[in-house]
Amino acid sequence: MKACILIVGDEILIGQIQDTNSGWIAQQLSDIGIHLVRALTVADEHADIVDGLNLAFQVADIVLMTGGLGPTKDDVTKLAIADFMGVEMYFDWSVYDRIKSMFKKLNRTLSPHHRNQCQMPQGVELLHNSMGTAPGMLFKKNGKYIISMPGVPFEMKAIMHDHVIPMLTALSDQKIFHFTILTARTGETIIENQISHIVESLPDHIKIAYLPSISAVKVRLSGTGSKTALLEQEVMFYAQQIMDTLGEIVYGVNGTTLQAELQKLCIQKQVKIATAESCTGGNIAARIVSVPGSSTYFNGSIVAYSNDIKQHILHVNPSILDTHGAVSEETVMAMVDGVIDLLQADVAVAVSGIAGPDGGTEDKPVGTIWLCVGTKTHKTTHLLTSGKFRDKNIEAATMYGLDMLRRFVKKM
């Protein structure tokens, strides 16, 4: 089954809004084995939408449309679909009643715009929208499908999850099974080399992809076949070999995050953590706090941006700062001790580095970052030599800090 995405939106063509719907829908289609052959964006114009539908029907069996269904520009997409399908519009009382009761709860009154939302092309099958007033729409013609959804991402996603993905999964003539192995702190090339013997042994219907980001690489296996259970077993056979080979750089699989894995370990081992951050400026703490429930194991953080604070709050010995400098192994080790005492944590991570663009020296160029993780009695340090870009240096140090915490707590 082949699909085409058709995005309706002036605001995307004039560069006002970045289209994120296409990328998300593409991922979902890939997950269920539907082959996306085109993605097209057109303006909120009748003729352009009809043009887009014609193109889509030439190359695909399924057209997934988003946009042009809000209360203010409600007509254009629906009228274009009606025109393309050769049908008239009708007033749908079930849509009207639903909007009316939603608005009653919110104490708002219906505008003429909302009455427009109840006009529907004949032959439509409505797809309930649990997140908004405009329902999704399904049309069938000559064995092909048009699915039209609102452009608001969370409304589109709700309709996709509730209706479209189950329907397309049933239609899909091939099954696909993805498994993603998440790694931190090792580059793509090194990973490729380490697992090349496994990759060479992969059968043709299992593909591998490397998705690198700063200080992290996702390794994804995708198997295609006709029987889900067998496919899953096959993919997992190779995935397990890859995970065994990569060892401790693997922090999780599929949709998790470093901070979510860290949470599991802290709760399991009943460990309280804290951070002492210089160049990361609170980014490690912010990442930890992004996980709901972090208050049970995260005590807090000291963002020690000045030497004064390193010395007076974290009690880094001034002789260490004088002799080795703020960006040194000795300083980050002392910062760990200081923050553990201050915030009554069991384990802490500390970071001090030169994020740039200024502040580098010959000895310690921009991108020199020292990290330390540990308890009062046992510590591990790491010297990260990142690049010249401030954003990337902060992100790299944040990822390293989180992963050093994860590995340390795991071994406790």
Add this chain to the structure above:
Amino acid sequence: MKACILIVGDEILIGQIQDTNSGWIAQQLSDIGIHLVRALTVADEHADIVDGLNLAFQVADIVLMTGGLGPTKDDVTKLAIADFMGVEMYFDWSVYDRIKSMFKKLNRTLSPHHRNQCQMPQGVELLHNSMGTAPGMLFKKNGKYIISMPGVPFEMKAIMHDHVIPMLTALSDQKIFHFTILTARTGETIIENQISHIVESLPDHIKIAYLPSISAVKVRLSGTGSKTALLEQEVMFYAQQIMDTLGEIVYGVNGTTLQAELQKLCIQKQVKIATAESCTGGNIAARIVSVPGSSTYFNGSIVAYSNDIKQHILHVNPSILDTHGAVSEETVMAMVDGVIDLLQADVAVAVSGIAGPDGGTEDKPVGTIWLCVGTKTHKTTHLLTSGKFRDKNIEAATMYGLDMLRRFVKKM
């Protein structure tokens, strides 16, 4: 002049990579008054690319292509263009010499893939790529243009800046001038109401757009005309009226950020700042530190995630915590005092709230967030009632915290 974007990339259609090139190019075209009528993504397949070029030539005068020019899949786009143009390929020695000398510097040897990069369709005008080996390509046919660029965003952007934007600006039959007013902490509807009398007086060739994000709205004026100087003067006439009406909610214009504006004020007023963060967990500090040079005015932060830390490190009186709770006006005021003393700052902001999804009560539901900004002697507080989503609550509180700091320092 009408344009069509044509993205070549399997990796986008299978959802592996999010296409960000289209959105960026759309913005650039809008800025120079070129009308983008379609954006199309096709696979790395000869027939699909030729198909895409045919569609693009039907609706547009300029086709902007990206992708399909890397060393490993170099042929497909160029062969498809040659086919579409009806020309043969030739070996370009200038491209070869350039790659050879680049590789000599890097001590790398050329692979057969790199020789492929030197094969070019006849009639091409090469666009120098300052960031990589694959040059951009320009073709002219029947008064129409094809511009093909590598898919790597920073290479594409370099070619756009160096060659394409200047060329298209010269071709563009209309000039466009954008001016964006950045506001924080006020909703779109309120802003619309406040400036409706100005918006009503806008001439037809000046349009207004509202771009809302969490706790921030960008108000953009776009004027279209034939004379740049006059246009700029006209747009600024209305922009000034809007800024005067909106007053202190305006934190800057065009490409700046809240934290960059805060930096200017702190340096100008010679003020040292600090943050005491509970539910924002270091996000305000991280935002401040994202600006190069922040070490000159930012002392640091205490992420006081537990009551213990609020009490023992920030010296919030336990009777305040007992009587009013951690999420209270009294607590954030005491946190400001505590962090100013501890980190020797002049001004501080403090945040304490219930980010969710759990932890809400009837009195203080999820999304209840108290903020305080000030010095030891003069403070301003704010109760933010946000929603039920943790991410949004943290982002809203971060924006409020930064903006409260900005407004406070501005008045010093």
